[in-house]
Amino acid sequence: MSSRFSDHLQKLADPIWQSQLQHPFVKGIGDGSLAPEKFRFWILQDYRFLIEYCRLLALAAARAPDFETLTWFADLLLATARTEMDLHRALAAEFGIGAADLEAAPMAPTTRAYTDFLIRTATTGDFADLAAALLPCMWAFSEIGLCLAAGSRPADARLAAWIDSYASPEFQALADWCRRLVDRIGGEAAMPVKKRMEAAFLASSEYELAFWQMAWNANGEGQMAH
Numbered sequence: 001m002s003s004r005f006s007d008h009l010q011k012l013a014d015p016i017w018q019s020q021l022q023h024p025f026v027k028g029i030g031d032g033s034l035a036p037e038k039f040r041f042w043i044l045q046d047y048r049f050l051i052e053y054c055r056l057l058a059l060a061a062a063r064a065p066d067f068e069t070l071t072w073f074a075d076l077l078l079a080t081a082r083t084e085m086d087l088h089r090a091l092a093a094e095f096g097i098g099a100a101d102l103e104a105a106p107m108a109p110t111t112r113a114y115t116d117f118l119i120r121t122a123t124t125g126d127f128a129d130l131a132a133a134l135l136p137c138m139w140a141f142s143e144i145g146l147c148l149a150a151g152s153r154p155a156d157a158r159l160a161a162w163i164d165s166y167a168s169p170e171f172q173a174l175a176d177w178c179r180r181l182v183d184r185i186g187g188e189a190a191m192p193v194k195k196r197m198e199a200a201f202l203a204s205s206e207y208e209l210a211f212w213q214m215a216w217n218a219n220g221e222g223q224m225a226h
Contacts, residue, residue, distance in 0.1 A: 004179070004183045005182060005183045005185075005186030005187050005194075005197075006135065006139075006179040006180075006182045006183050006186070008186075009132065009135070009182070009186075009197070009198060009201040009202075010139075012198055012201070012202060013136070013201060013202050013205040016202070016205045016206055016208075016209050017140065017143070017205060019209050020140055020144065020208060020209050020212060021143070021144065021147055023209070023212045023213070023216070024216055025038065025042070025212045025213075025215050025216040026144055026148070026212060029148060029154065029159050029162065029163065030147075030148040030151050030152070030154065030163070031151075031152065031154060032154030032155050032156050032159055034159070036095065037218060038215055038216060038218050039095065039159075039215075040095050040096070040097060041215055041218040042215035043088070043091060043092050043095060043097060043102075044092075044097065044101070044102065044105040045105070045107070045108050045110075045111045045211070045214065045215065046088065047085075047088055047089075047092065047102045047105065048105060048107045048108075048111050048115075049111055049114070049115060049211075050080065050084065050085060050088060052115035052118070052119065053080065053115070053118070053137070054077055054080055054081050055119060056115075056118050056119060056122055056130075056134060057073050057076055057077040057080060058073075058077055059119070059122040059123065059130065060073040060122065060127075060130055060131075060134065061073035061074045061077060063122070063126075063127050063130060064127065065127055069181065072177065076174070087165070088102075089102065091158065091161075091162070094158050095158070108214060110207075110210050110211060110213075110214040111211070111214070113207070113210075114204075114207035114208075114210070114211060117133070117203060117204070117207060118133055118134070118204070121133040121200055125196065125200070126193075127185070128185045128186070128189055128193050128196065128197050129196050129197065129200045130200075131178070131181055131182050131185055131197075132182055132185075132186075132196075132197035132198070132200040132201045132204075133200040133201070133203065133204045134178065134204070135178050135179065135182050135201060135204070136201060136204040136205045136207075136208050137204065137208060138171075138174055138175045138178050139175045139178065139179060140205070140208050141166045141171070141175075142166060142167075142171055142172050142174075142175035144166060145163055145164075145165070145166025145167035145168075145171065145172075146166075146167050146172070148163045148166075148167070149163050149164070149167035182197070185197070
């Protein structure tokens with residue numbers, strides 16, 4: 001069986017991904033020890049991130065190389081903008097965050113840097129760059145969900161539900177579709193395009209790790225890997 005290009009990308013980023021899985025914020029969700037104020041900070045920033053992620057999905061649909069891919073990203077955009085955002089508001093309410101607080105929360109520097117990178121990649125690169133930059137968010141969350149679901153269940157039902165959502169077969173299917181898209185593009189790409197895809201994947205992986213660190217610090221500042 002031939003190796004998947006997405007596996008090659010993940011291997012390149014393995015130290016970053018292992019740091020995510022072992023991050024105290026992620027482990028704190030899994031064992032229920034995470035301080036509520038840290039999770040509240042994450043909720044506020046992830047809400048701001050999701051708004052920009054919707055813009056990224058819209059750009060992905062617009063730049064898709066075929067109608068099937070266009071339709072998939074259009075459907076995901078609608079699901080994110082409607083269902084996912086509603087679920088996020090419900091989670092926020094369970095942590096005492098009102099809708100007005102979500103909308104008024106300023107975007108932290110790390111959140112801004114990550115979303116600016118994604119939108120810039122989507123608008124100045126080609127579709128291969130966009131696909132590679134988009135993959136770490138969805139794939140890493142699916143890996144984290146599965147990893148935490150395999151451990152002890154946290155007593156806090158809110159955290160347990162969070163884990164369940166990312167470990168669900170539905171979310172795993174979304175992540176695998178994105179992987180297969182990157183596999184197809186990367187498998188057919190010339191070496192210069194492959195190198196750009198590697199760089200985009202690594203950068204997004206670093207931003208994913210920085211986002212966890214930002215939430216752990218609960219002050220808007222993450223630490224990019226070097």
